[in-house]
Amino acid sequence: MGRVEGKVVFITGAARGQGRAHALRLAEEGADIIGIDIxxxxxxxxxxxxxxxxxxxTVRMVEKLDRRMIVSTADVRDRAAVKAALDAGVAELGRLDAVVANAGICPLGTTGGEAFVDALQVDYAGVMNAVEAALPHLEDGASIVATGSLAALLPGTVDAPGSGSGGLGYSLAKRFIASFVNDLAYVLAPQKIRVNAVHPTNVNTMLLNNDQMYGIFRPDIESPSRDDALVAFPAMQAMPIPFVEPEDIAAMVLFLVSDESRYVTGMQMRVDAGGYVKSRPQQPTF
Ligand SMILES: NC(=O)c1ccc[n+]([C@@H]2O[C@H](COP(=O)([O-])OP(=O)(O)OC[C@H]3O[C@@H](n4cnc5c(N)ncnc54)[C@H](O)[C@@H]3O)[C@@H](O)[C@H]2O)c1
Structure with missing residues (x-):
C-alpha cells in the first residue's frame, strides 16, 4: 500500500517544477492526479x-507509474475555468481528497500596479479559486495544501525595493496565504478537513533560475549569469546549499496529503534549510 493509495489530488501549476514533482511523488505513493496549468x-x-x-x-510520467492523471489548460485567476477543470477531473476519477495550490509567478524588477496585481491574482486569488472549486468535493479527512514561500515569513526578501512592484505583490500574496491557511484551518476543523502551508526557500526551478532573480541575488553585477548567482544563493539558507530540489518540497506535500498528518492543521511548514532561523526572527526566549 502506498502512503496515499486511492486518493485523488488536485494540483495547480502541474506542468513543471514543484507541481510536477508533487504529481510524481504522490503518484508513486498511489494517488491519481487532476492537474491544471496556464x-x-x-x-x-x-x-x-x-x-x-x-x-x-507530466501526464506521461504519472502514467508510467501506473496512475491516472487528468489535465486541462486553465489559468488559476479564472475562477470558472478552475472549477470546470476540477469538476471534469472529479467526474472522471470519482472523488477528491486533496488540493495542492502550487501555481505561482514571481514578476521581479517591475514598476507599476499591473505586476503587483498580477502577482496577487495568481499567487493569492489563484489559491482561493482552487480551494473554492475544491470545497464542494472535499469530505472528512481531506487535506488542503497551499504553497507559500519563505518570503511570507521573512521581511526583506522579495519585498525589498530592488524587487519592484511584482516582488512586493508576491510577498503580500504569500503573507496572505500564511494567514489564510491559519484561519481556514479553524473554519474547516469541525469537518475534519485540514489546511496547511508549505513555505520553501530557494527551489531549483524556473522561478529561481531566471535573469531577474539572478539580478536580485547579484545586484553588484550587470547582467549576472547563473554561475554568478550560484555564489549568492546560499545566503538564503543556514545550511551551506544554494537551493533545495522540488522533490524536497514534494516530500512535505506527500506527508500533508497523507493520513499520517491527520491531526496536523493550520501549520506553516518551512522547507528552508534553516533559512528562517538564520534570520533570527523574534523567538521565545529559551
Ligand atoms: N522556486 C523557488 O525558489 C520558490 C521559492 C518559494 C516559493 N515558491 C513557490 O512555489 C510554487 C511553484 O513554483 P516553482 O518553483 O515550481 O516554479 P515554476 O515557475 O517552475 O512553476 C510554476 C508553474 O505554475 C504555472 N502557473 C503560473 N501561473 C499560473 C496560472 N495563472 N495558472 C495556472 N498555472 C500557472 C506555471 O506555468 C508553471 O508550470 C509557486 O507558488 C512559487 O511561488 C518557489
Missing amino acids: CEDISTNAYPMGSREELDE
Missing part, C-alpha cells in the same frame, strides 16, 4: 510559464 506566458512576468508539452509530459 500553458501561456504572463506579460508582466519576465520568464516563461510552463507549456502544454510539459503538462502532457
Whole structure:
C-alpha cells in the first residue's frame, strides 16, 4: 500500500517544477492526479510559464507509474475555468481528497500596479479559486495544501525595493496565504478537513533560475549569469546549499496529503534549510 493509495489530488501549476514533482511523488505513493496549468506566458512576468508539452509530459510520467492523471489548460485567476477543470477531473476519477495550490509567478524588477496585481491574482486569488472549486468535493479527512514561500515569513526578501512592484505583490500574496491557511484551518476543523502551508526557500526551478532573480541575488553585477548567482544563493539558507530540489518540497506535500498528518492543521511548514532561523526572527526566549 502506498502512503496515499486511492486518493485523488488536485494540483495547480502541474506542468513543471514543484507541481510536477508533487504529481510524481504522490503518484508513486498511489494517488491519481487532476492537474491544471496556464500553458501561456504572463506579460508582466519576465520568464516563461510552463507549456502544454510539459503538462502532457507530466501526464506521461504519472502514467508510467501506473496512475491516472487528468489535465486541462486553465489559468488559476479564472475562477470558472478552475472549477470546470476540477469538476471534469472529479467526474472522471470519482472523488477528491486533496488540493495542492502550487501555481505561482514571481514578476521581479517591475514598476507599476499591473505586476503587483498580477502577482496577487495568481499567487493569492489563484489559491482561493482552487480551494473554492475544491470545497464542494472535499469530505472528512481531506487535506488542503497551499504553497507559500519563505518570503511570507521573512521581511526583506522579495519585498525589498530592488524587487519592484511584482516582488512586493508576491510577498503580500504569500503573507496572505500564511494567514489564510491559519484561519481556514479553524473554519474547516469541525469537518475534519485540514489546511496547511508549505513555505520553501530557494527551489531549483524556473522561478529561481531566471535573469531577474539572478539580478536580485547579484545586484553588484550587470547582467549576472547563473554561475554568478550560484555564489549568492546560499545566503538564503543556514545550511551551506544554494537551493533545495522540488522533490524536497514534494516530500512535505506527500506527508500533508497523507493520513499520517491527520491531526496536523493550520501549520506553516518551512522547507528552508534553516533559512528562517538564520534570520533570527523574534523567538521565545529559551
Ligand atoms: N522556486 C523557488 O525558489 C520558490 C521559492 C518559494 C516559493 N515558491 C513557490 O512555489 C510554487 C511553484 O513554483 P516553482 O518553483 O515550481 O516554479 P515554476 O515557475 O517552475 O512553476 C510554476 C508553474 O505554475 C504555472 N502557473 C503560473 N501561473 C499560473 C496560472 N495563472 N495558472 C495556472 N498555472 C500557472 C506555471 O506555468 C508553471 O508550470 C509557486 O507558488 C512559487 O511561488 C518557489
